[in-house]
Amino acid sequence: MKKIFLTAALVIALSLTSNAQIQTPQASPHAVIEQTVGLTTVKIDYSRPSARGRAVYGELVPFGRIWRTGANMNTVITFGDDVKINGKDIKAGKYALYTQPKADSWDVILYNDINNWGTPEKWDETKEVVRATVKPEFVSRHVETLTIGMNALENDFGFLEIAWEKTMVALKIEVPTKATALKSIEEAMSGPTQGAYFAAAQYYYQSNADLNKALTWINLSIEKTEKGQDAPFYILRQKALIQAKLGDKAGAVETAKLSLAGAQKANNQDYIKMNQDSIKEWSKK
Structure with a gap:
């Protein structure tokens, strides 16, 4: 029996040694x-x-x-x-x-x-x-x-x-x-960026704050679009949501159509479906 205990102890000791990490x-x-x-x-x-x-x-x-x-x-x-x-x-x-x-x-x-x-x-x-x-x-x-x-x-x-x-x-x-500093200065002096206006409008919409102010900011975000470029479809989508929440369903439908066209151009299936569903919903009388 003593020999069995010694053998078991040796196995445990070897096992612990093999599992130890040497640093x-x-x-x-x-x-x-x-x-x-x-x-x-x-x-x-x-x-x-x-x-x-x-x-x-x-x-x-x-x-x-x-x-x-x-x-x-x-x-x-x-x-x-x-x-x-x-x-x-x-x-x-x-x-x-x-x-x-x-x-x-x-x-x-x-x-x-x-x-x-x-x-x-x-x-x-x-x-x-x-x-x-x-x-x-x-x-x-x-x-x-x-x-x-x-x-x-x-x-x-x-x-x-x-x-x-x-x-x-x-x-x-x-x-x-x-170049980096001048760009930063120019951006700061020209006021909030397109993304900043979008983020502010999105927050006001989601938190049920002043929706008229949200609409103003989303419009300013759209105005920041570079000349010759289409406004981003996700920004147009946010404007449509704000318009709908304000009760302007007709305006929301027209904006959603613009967002839909941009999403189709970008092949963004999520925004395509969301806009199609909203247009259908907001067009009901």
């Missing part, structure tokens, strides 16, 4: 930094190897080879807005960050395939979004762990800095702060 620190810890440059968000997601007494450039990272610029999966840089690098327009989005270190210059590369472990098995030059050559700088202090970030920030630009060991490279990234 150890990563050799190259994961890091995510997010920096606002002007009005643009730049995010960098990477793993950070340390030198640990090793010579880095020319040995651990050979000169002339494309380097993942980090460890593990791709280092990924994300731009919240369109930016400009080396005179080239770069669309907002995510890019893998690679470099090609050399003794007297570096190539910094943005690559539009971010799903690689390290460098791609086969490098595809057509996937290079931009390749910019920069001069390496000597850093007086020893940078033990690879550090990537956005520094030397101004309203219209910042520098992507990559520092490790005693070397740093910096790439200028221009952001559309002026």
